[in-house]
Structure formats: C-alpha cells, structure tokens
Amino acid sequence: MASGLMDVIANALNLITSAFDAPTGAIIFGVPIDGHLMLEALLVMVIVFQLTKKSHKPPKKPLTEKEIDELCDEWVPEPLTSDSTEETMIKPPTLESAAGPHVIVDGKDVVNFASANYLGLVGNKDVIDSCVGSLEKYGVGSCGPRTFYGTMDVHLDCEARIAKFIGMPDCALYSYGFCTIFSVIPAFSKKGDIIVADEGVHWAVQNGLDLSRSTVFYFKHNDMKSLEAILEKITSRIKEPEKVRRYIVVEAIYQNSGQIAPLNEMVRLKEKHKFRIILDESHSFGVLGNSGRGLAEYCGVPNEKIDIITAGMGNALATDGGLCTGSVGVVNHQRLMSSAYLFTASLPPYLASAAIGALEYLEANPSVLTKLRANIAFLLKELSDVSGLATVGHPLSPIIFLKLKKSTGSNKTDMHLLDSITNQVLKEHSVLIVTTKRSSLDKCPLPLGLRLFVSASHSESDLVKAAASLKKVAAVAFS
Amino acid sequence: MVRLPYTTALTTLFSYGLLFVFGQLRDFFRKLLGWIRKPKDQLKGYAPICLGLEDFYVRRLYLRIQDCFGRPIASAPDSWFDVVERCSNDNNKTLHRTEKTSRCLNLGSYNYLGFAAADEYCTPRVIQSLKEYSASTCSTRVEGGTTKLHVELEELVARFVGKEAAILFGMGYVTNSALIPCIIGKGGLIISDSLNHNSIVNGARGSGATVRVFQHNTPSHLEEVLREQIAEGQPRTYRPWKKIIVIVEGIYSMEGELCKLPEIIAVCKKYKAYTYLDEAHSIGAVGKSGRGVCELLGVDPADVDIMMGTFTKSFGSCGGYIAASKEIIQYLKFSCPAHLYATSMSPPAVQQVISAIKVILGEDGSSRGAQKLARIRENSNFFRSELQKMGFEVLGDNDSPVMPIMLYNPAKIPAFSRECLQQNVAVVTVAFPATPLLLARARICISASHTREDLIKALEVISKVGDLIGVKYFPAEPPKHLNQGHNKLE
Numbered sequence: 001m002a003s004g005l006m007d008v009i010a011n012a013l014n015l016i017t018s019a020f021d022a023p024t025g026a027i028i029f030g031v032p033i034d035g036h037l038m039l040e041a042l043l044v045m046v047i048v049f050q051l052t053k054k055s056h057k058p059p060k061k062p063l064t065e066k067e068i069d070e071l072c073d074e075w076v077p078e079p080l081t082s083d084s085t086e087e088t089m090i091k092p093p094t095l096e097s098a099a100g101p102h103v104i105v106d107g108k109d110v111v112n113f114a115s116a117n118y119l120g121l122v123g124n125k126d127v128i129d130s131c132v133g134s135l136e137k138y139g140v141g142s143c144g145p146r147t148f149y150g151t152m153d154v155h156l157d158c159e160a161r162i163a164k165f166i167g168m169p170d171c172a173l174y175s176y177g178f179c180t181i182f183s184v185i186p187a188f189s190k191k192g193d194i195i196v197a198d199e200g201v202h203w204a205v206q207n208g209l210d211l212s213r214s215t216v217f218y219f220k221h222n223d224m225k226s227l228e229a230i231l232e233k234i235t236s237r238i239k240e241p242e243k244v245r246r247y248i249v250v251e252a253i254y255q256n257s258g259q260i261a262p263l264n265e266m267v268r269l270k271e272k273h274k275f276r277i278i279l280d281e282s283h284s285f286g287v288l289g290n291s292g293r294g295l296a297e298y299c300g301v302p303n304e305k306i307d308i309i310t311a312g313m314g315n316a317l318a319t320d321g322g323l324c325t326g327s328v329g330v331v332n333h334q335r336l337m338s339s340a341y342l343f344t345a346s347l348p349p350y351l352a353s354a355a356i357g358a359l360e361y362l363e364a365n366p367s368v369l370t371k372l373r374a375n376i377a378f379l380l381k382e383l384s385d386v387s388g389l390a391t392v393g394h395p396l397s398p399i400i401f402l403k404l405k406k407s408t409g410s411n412k413t414d415m416h417l418l419d420s421i422t423n424q425v426l427k428e429h430s431v432l433i434v435t436t437k438r439s440s441l442d443k444c445p446l447p448l449g450l451r452l453f454v455s456a457s458h459s460e461s462d463l464v465k466a467a468a469s470l471k472k473v474a475a476v477a478f479s
Numbered sequence: 480m481v482r483l484p485y486t487t488a489l490t491t492l493f494s495y496g497l498l499f500v501f502g503q504l505r506d507f508f509r510k511l512l513g514w515i516r517k518p519k520d521q522l523k524g525y526a527p528i529c530l531g532l533e534d535f536y537v538r539r540l541y542l543r544i545q546d547c548f549g550r551p552i553a554s555a556p557d558s559w560f561d562v563v564e565r566c567s568n569d570n571n572k573t574l575h576r577t578e579k580t581s582r583c584l585n586l587g588s589y590n591y592l593g594f595a596a597a598d599e600y601c602t603p604r605v606i607q608s609l610k611e612y613s614a615s616t617c618s619t620r621v622e623g624g625t626t627k628l629h630v631e632l633e634e635l636v637a638r639f640v641g642k643e644a645a646i647l648f649g650m651g652y653v654t655n656s657a658l659i660p661c662i663i664g665k666g667g668l669i670i671s672d673s674l675n676h677n678s679i680v681n682g683a684r685g686s687g688a689t690v691r692v693f694q695h696n697t698p699s700h701l702e703e704v705l706r707e708q709i710a711e712g713q714p715r716t717y718r719p720w721k722k723i724i725v726i727v728e729g730i731y732s733m734e735g736e737l738c739k740l741p742e743i744i745a746v747c748k749k750y751k752a753y754t755y756l757d758e759a760h761s762i763g764a765v766g767k768s769g770r771g772v773c774e775l776l777g778v779d780p781a782d783v784d785i786m787m788g789t790f791t792k793s794f795g796s797c798g799g800y801i802a803a804s805k806e807i808i809q810y811l812k813f814s815c816p817a818h819l820y821a822t823s824m825s826p827p828a829v830q831q832v833i834s835a836i837k838v839i840l841g842e843d844g845s846s847r848g849a850q851k852l853a854r855i856r857e858n859s860n861f862f863r864s865e866l867q868k869m870g871f872e873v874l875g876d877n878d879s880p881v882m883p884i885m886l887y888n889p890a891k892i893p894a895f896s897r898e899c900l901q902q903n904v905a906v907v908t909v910a911f912p913a914t915p916l917l918l919a920r921a922r923i924c925i926s927a928s929h930t931r932e933d934l935i936k937a938l939e940v941i942s943k944v945g946d947l948i949g950v951k952y953f954p955a956e957p958p959k960h961l962n963q964g965h966n967k968l969e
Contacts, residue, residue: 068710075709077722077751080662080784081810095626098613103623114623115616122613131614131827132606139596140605140831141796143556143588148907150588151551153563156576175797176650178821188528203816207657211685245526274525314822320615320649333528335549336537343677344652345589345791348828354614434622439816441660453618 093432098123101457103432110430111462113452118287118398119358119368120457121318127357134353142346146335150346158352159323165359166293167303168325172334175347177312180322181280182208183340184310187333188278189214189247194238196230196275197249198222200256200446203439205249205280221257221446224265231273246275252284252295256436256446258393258401260284263299267306276307286316287398292362292369298396319354321347372398372456375463379454382467388478389450389470403449411438414448421473422450429469483887483917484952491887491917498889502539536911540889545571547896547908553580555596556588558928562905583900584937586923587907591764591880592851593928594795594835600843601795601834605827612826620647621812624823632829633800639836640762640770640788641780642802644809648817649824651759651789652678654799657817658787659755660686662807663724668708670701670752671726674734679726679757689714695734698742701725705750723752729761729772733914733922735875735882737765740776744783753784763793764880769839769852775878796831798824855880855927862925862934869942870955874920883909883920884941884950891948892919898944904937 063071097104099115100123121127134154144150155173163171174180185208189195193214197205200221209216217234220226227248238244248270250261261279270277281294289297294311296303310324324334334341362368376398383391389402408414418435425431436448452466546565553561561580567573588595608628618624629647637645648654659682663669667688671679674695683690691708694700705723712719725747727738740756747754758771766774771788773780780786785803790796801811812818839848859880866873872885886892889910896908910919925934945951 063710068706071710072706072750075719075751077720077753080722080753081807092621092625093623094630095612095616095623098611099616099618099623100613112623115618117617122615122617128610128613131609135602135606135609135827136597137555139555139557139594139598139602139795140828141595141791141794143590143595143791143795147548148587149550149552149556149560149562149585149905151549153551153553153576156551176653176821178817179650179653179656182656203820207660207685207816211681242526245528276525312822314615314617318613318615318617320822320825329528333534336534336541339677339681340652344650345789345797348797348825350609350827351614351825432623437619437621437819439819440814441816 093426101455101459101462105426105432108430110426110432111458111465113431113433113454113458113466115455116283116315116398116453117318117455117457118283118316118372118453119292119318119362120455121316121358121361124318124357124361126361127318127354130353130357131350134350138349140350141348144346145344146341146346152346152349152352154349154352154356155346158355161356161359162323163325165363166309166325168309169328170331171323171325172331172338172341173347173352174322174324174340175344176340177282177314177320177322178204179340180310180312180324181205181278182211183338184308184324184334185209185247185249185278186212187338188308188330189245193245193247194234195247195249196227196234198251198254198261200254200259200444201249201251201280202255202444203442205251206443209249222254222259222261224262224269227266228269231269231275235273241274246273247278248275249278249280251280251282252288253282253394253397253399255283255399256444258397258399258451260288260394260397261295263295263301263306267301271305277305278308278310279306280310282310282312283315283397283399285311285313286358286362287369287372288396290369291366292316313351313355313358317355317358319351319358321351321355368456372454375456375458376400376454378460379452379463379467382463383470386467386471386474388474392449398454400452400454401449402452403447407447411448417477418448418450421470421477424473424477425469428473429465431466431469433466433470487887487952488917491889494889495916498540502535505539506535542571544893544896546574547893550905551576556585556590557596558585558590558593558926558930558933559583560585560588560905562900581900581903583903583905584933585905585926586937587905588926589760589792589924590795590926590928591760591793591855591924592769592795592835592839593926594793594831594838595926595928598795598834598838600838600845600847601831604834605830608830609827614827615825616823618823619820620818620823626823626826626829628826628829628833629823632833635833635836636800637802639840640786640802641773642786643805645800645802646808646811646815646818647824647829648799648801649821650797651791651799653817653821654787654789654801655679655757656682656685657821658801658811658815659683659724659726661811661815662785663688663722666713666718666721668720668723669726670704670708670723672696672728672731672738674731675726675728676732676757676759679728683726695731696736696739698739698746701743702746702750705746705752709750723750724755725752726755726757729756729758730765730879730881732760732881733883733909733920735879735922737761737772737776737876737879740772740778744778748782754782755785756783756787758786758788759799760792760881762788763835763839764855765878767852769793769848790828790832794832794835796828796835798828798832851927855925858925858927858929858934861931862923862938865934865938866941867953868956869938869945870951870953871941871945872950872952880925881922882925883922885952886919886921886950887917889919891950892921894948895921895944895950898947899940902940902944904940906941 093105103112142150159171159173182204189212191213195214196217199218217230219230285294286292308326313319313321390405393401551563562583564577564579565574616624633645655678665687669683669688669690673692693704762771763769787801789799837843841848874883892908899906906921908921
C-alpha cells in the first residue's frame, strides 16, 4: 500500500521534472526558438497593440446651421444706453452773450466764474478785429487736413509765433485742445514702454495712456516721494535701458485739484533716472511766470530740460486748438505720427489769428498777469472762512478749488450737495460757479468740489460778491 | 474694387524693393558715421524716440517726396486758390517758405458745397456772432459753454438728419474716439468695416470691447461674422456678448464708394445688432436734399441707431455731431467725456453751420441750396465719366464727389503731383500708410463751386499728365465727346 502511494508520487514527480526538463519551443524555419521567448514575444505584441490603439475621443461636431440659427434667435442684447434718471438730466445755463466776466443768463446779468478766461481776452476788440479780417479772407473752416492743402500761412505764422514766445525751436498746432494730449502720448510711447503718471490727471491724459498700450504706473497726487520710490523701483528692474522709452506725465496746474507740479524736483529726478517729461500746460500757459511763459519760467527751469510741452489754447488764450512744442526732432516726429494731427481737418484760420492776437496782447501788456495774481490772492483771502468748504490748491493757481471739509459718504451724494449749492448761488445771487464733473469713464480718485475760474478782468466788486454769496449759501447748507 | 494687373504689380514691387535696398544702404552708412562721431552726452542713457526701423519709411521714402504733401496755401480753399511755393537746400529734408504764390485750381480740398470761402449769406451772420459771442467760450458745454447758438444748432441738425435729438462736439475726430467708449465697453463686440477711418479705430481700441473686422462693403461676409460671433460668444469664457455694434461709413474717403446701406441694415436687424453710421463725407454732399446716404439709398433714418457726421466737409466749418434717439443723447450729455471736459465749439463756427444748413434747406429764401446740390451731382458724374472715357482707372460709385485715380507705382506719385502743379492744377496724392502699399492713388474732390470750364481745364491737364507718366491703364474711347459737351453748355 505504501509502496503503491510512493510509486504514484514518484511517477508524478517524474512527470513534473520531465515537464520542466522537456525541451520547450519549436524549430521554426530551422532555427530553434525557446518557449519563453515565444511568451515574451506574445507579451510585446500585446503591449504594442495597446499603445497603438487610439484613445477614445468623442468626435468634434461643428455647430450646424440650424443650431446657429437657434442661438442667434435666443440671444438678447442689452439696451444701447441705460435709462436716464433724474440725476442724469443735467441742464447747464444757456448763455446769451459773450463769456466775459459778466454774462447774461435767462435775461439776467450774472457774474461769470465758469469760463477759464484768465487774461480777460474774451471780447477784446483787437483780437476780434483780426478774426474778422481772417474770416473775410479765409472763410470759417479750412476744409482739409494739414497734409492736403489744409495748411494756411496763418497756421505757419501762428506756430512760429508760439515757438518764439515760449523759446523753443518749433511748435505743432492741433485743431482741438482736448485731443492734443491724447494724441501726443501714443505718438511717442508704444507697447513695451514705461510711463509714470500722476493719479490726478484728467480724462484726456488717461485716455492717451490707455491708447498708448504702455505699462503705466501712478504715483500719489503731487507727492514727489511717491514718484521717487516708483522711479527707483523701475530703474532697478529694467534690463536694457537704451531700448525702453520712459516718460513722466504730469500737468502743470491740475484741473481736478488746483495744485501746481513741483518742476524743479521733477527735473532732478528725471535726470537721475533718465526719464523724459511730458508736461500738460493747459491751465498754466499764459498764466504762470513773469511773462506768462508757463511753469518752466515760474520755476526757473531752462526749456531744454522739458522734453514735450502740450497745451490747450481754450483757456488763457481765449481761442480754440492745441499746441505741442519740444525740440526739432520731437515736433517733426509728431507731424507724421500723431493721429489727431494727420487724420483730421486743421484749425480754422480765424482761431489761429485769435491766438496770434492773444500772444501779442500778452507781450504788450504783462501787467495783466499781476492783476490776475492780485485777484486770485484777494479771492482766496475772502474764501478762507466759508463753512463746510476748504480751499485746497496752490495760491497762484487761477482755478480756485473748494472741497468739502467732510464728505457725505459717496460721490453721488457729494455731487448732489454741491449741485444744490451752485444752483442756489446762481438763482439767488446771480453768480455762476461750477462743480467738478466726473464722467463714468473717469478713473481719477481725487475728491469732488467747487471750482471758480478767476479772470484778470474781474473787478473787486465781482470778487466780493462771489465770496459773500458763497458764504451765505454754504452757511445755510452746512448748518 | 481695384483690379491690379500683374505687370503693374511686379513693377511696383520692384520699385519699392529698390527703394528699400537704397534706404538700407544709406542707413548702414549713417550708422557707420554715427560710430565715428561721438554721441551727444545729453542723450546718453536715454532710449531714442524712434528705435530701429520704426521711422525707416519716413526717413528714406517719405522725405524724398515731401514737397507733394503739406503744401501751404495763402487764400481761402475755394475752387481757385494760391499755393505757396517752397524751396529746399538739402534735397527735400527741410522745406522753406518763399514769398511767391501761384494761383491753382483746387481739386484737393473738402469743399463739396462751396461754403469754404466767404459766402454772401453766411459770412455776415458769422461776423455778427463773432462780435456778440467772441471767438471762444473758454468753458465746457456743461459749465458755462452752452450758448443759444449751440441749442439752436442741435435742434436744427436733428431736424435736418431726421432723428429725434442731436449733440455737438468741437471736432470730428473727437466725436468718434470719445463716443465709442461711452456706449460700449468690455464684454461688447464691435464689428467694423476693414477700411474704416483712423478715428473709429482709435475709439474702438479705447473702448475695451473686442473688435472684429468684416470685408469692405460685403454684407454677406458681415452676416457670416455675426453668426459666428453670436454662436461662439466672448473669447475664452464663451459667455454671450452684452451687445454688438456694427460701424460703417457713408462714403469711404479713400475709395469714393458708397456704403451698401440697405443690405447692411437688413442684416443687422435680423441679428439684433446696433448700427453706427459715420457720414463724415456724405452729409450735405449726396442725396436729393443733401441729407446723406440714407436719403440717396432710400433708408429710413429711424433704422440706423446712431448717426454721426462732421461739419468740416460740406458745411465749411469745424466740429461734429451725433444724432440718435432722445434717450441716447440724454445719456451722452451726462457721461460722454468730450461733452463734459472739452471746450465747447466756437460760436462763429456754430453760426456758420446754422447758416449753411438754412441755405441747403432753402430756408434763407433763395434756391441756392438746391442749385448747389444739383451742381455737385452733375459735376461729379461728368468728371467721373470723362476720366473713365480717357482710360484712367477711377474708383467709386456714381453721385459720389470723391474720385481716386489709381497710380500704383511709387515714382508716379511725385511725378503726377509735381507735373499737375506746374500746370496750375493742385491735386492730392495718397500713398502708404493711408492706403495699402501697392495701391497708391491720386484723389480728386469735386466741389459745387467748380464751373464747367474749370472741370474741362482740369481734364485737359490730367489727360496730358496721364499720358506723360503712363497711368492710363485702360483703353481710351475716342475724344469726340469733349467738344460735344462744350457745345451743349453754350
């Protein structure tokens, strides 16, 4: 019995060992191939098959015409503009006479502090006579851009006159003051360049910065320390300073606050860090400086240190249009690259005559500047104790800016309060003053306030009346 | 559209290639001399205003023919004017004025209805308003810059164009570039014609909306683009668009073509897109009573959402306007930056437009307006047909007062301009970048103040010059028609 079991086990063992020892494999085409090789070959084939098989992706189906039709039918656009509400119905006063220091509104004589007529040239007889001569000779419009027979000898004379007045080699004349700065900035600064701008610049400058597609950094309003910190940060990060153009964009007198830019300090910083300055002198041209040449004369900085000066002529010069001066290279570059110079009709010739007339008046009567400064000082003194409002702004700025001592909470309610004050002042006391307006596209963070534009042709009684009426109304509004 | 023959294309490309090679050679020598001479110390460390090839075109190509552009004049831009002669000592790099002027026929100014010079009805009134309101109000419209004249003109423009209300701006360029950001922003889509004016392009860029372009004046491609864009939605997020605005022009100033307005309006209505029509060149110049392309092509002004135009061309003044429904205009008066921040339009210029519109409508008590409109239509059609008969390649549609004559070759541009000036005809030649590189042209603007004799003289001169420089690309018809036309006038 045991031997039988032993035999079975021995037979089984023999079978297993012979199975292990048995030569596996076959002889294929006369070449012996071991069995394990065949197994490995099978495994490799399976792996290759799996790798080459495409993963299951759902097929891309473009939209059918019917589906596109359905989407188009479903789509509902927003209305083009939002509905007008009570506050959007602005009704500005309608003037019935020239915008001088006194103007007629609704049949009543009103003292006018809403026109930036700093030198009192509105209504000046000599300027009007030269305009009449121009109108009779050239008509009203110039009917063409500068490159296509829109350049008249009046334009060339005006450019030469302005250049001589400022002391720069050449000047380019634009047909509208508003678009000068937002066409000059993109002409000089493109994508990849760096601009450092004051946060309180007005909308036209902001638009120019957007259109230029450059990298923009803002520094705190009129704060030189903030500017220096940003300049240091930029200069330390630039790799190839000779290939990247860098600009500082500021206004001489800020429309939104009445402050004056400290040019001396800025020139020092600019030379240290190799930036160029673009200066917008819309409200300081013809106002600052002993002969009205602007901020550079006032600060004692030679003109060559400022690279690009732009100005709108709709303020002190009492005409329309804009100008941009700089070195010869700067002006020539603009004549071919600045969109508002090339693609639009040139300035009407009678406005160019008015500009020449204004400059001649200013050169012949520099005492008008002393009168303007005296008026500003007088009005500031009178307005120093208005309840609820504080005068901010430089003592030499012809824009007197009054901001709320305590804000009511939001821009909307501030605006409401200020509007009610100006309306009352106009209706009850016949003095026209204005609030700062903010468009919904404006990114300026400065507070709102009231503005008075002082003119050299305002008499002392006008100033006294304005201050007295404002004090009365403010006392009631803030009690 | 322009058909460019192969031989012309090849010769033009060859000419530009040659100019490019010479320009590069001169640049190379300039760099060499720059190394030898020391750089100015003041500019060390500053990046130059123009880097590398940015102003290559200006320095090497444009400056050679600079005397053909920017010619100053010494009188009003009427049908005949005085062109100031300029001279150069350094091969056209700088030009200096001389005292001499030559009286030339004006085929370049935008003076479609002849209001450019002093007019018997308009000028006395303009002088009156100048004495009353002075040259400027020195203030913005919302502060102290709105006068009675501005209010009157806004109502008059709205009535003239056929919309409910209008708003004025002091400059045409600003009207487009400050308005488009107001009505559309991020999340919106602007579809504009491929040949739109620079002001529209700037406005579209400044708005922050996505911009797509459709083939010039092709309503079928516009429909394709609209379908594709509405179906796909905004890029990357695929959300639906907030609104879509399609911007077209009435007359394209470089082509002289009229817009295919009825078809485009039909497409826009079907897909609920808003339409914006820029009538800078067509308002006052086309249409039976001068009301622009809408009148000419039979489109109801209520179908166009926003109509824009300028006063520079047909009314002899300056400034622009937008006419639309009362709600849109009210919204713009509240939020448009050009209305809130820019100096208001000069009062004498406003009076000029008021008087010009009154003349056109016949409200001044005479029929001068109707005469002017008939004359400009006759003049344009006569001139265009004569030029085509002579064998010139003239673009543009009938009734359009703008006619470009194709030149192509860069050498023909100064040749045409200078030869015509020598014979006392002043023309405007346009090259890159206002037109595509190979398609340089001379652009003629006809005015209602041109008489038949003026036009015949112009045709003679242009024909002679055309033969001289070889721009008659098409076969000419025999010239017997010219004498017949002349006899008919007498």
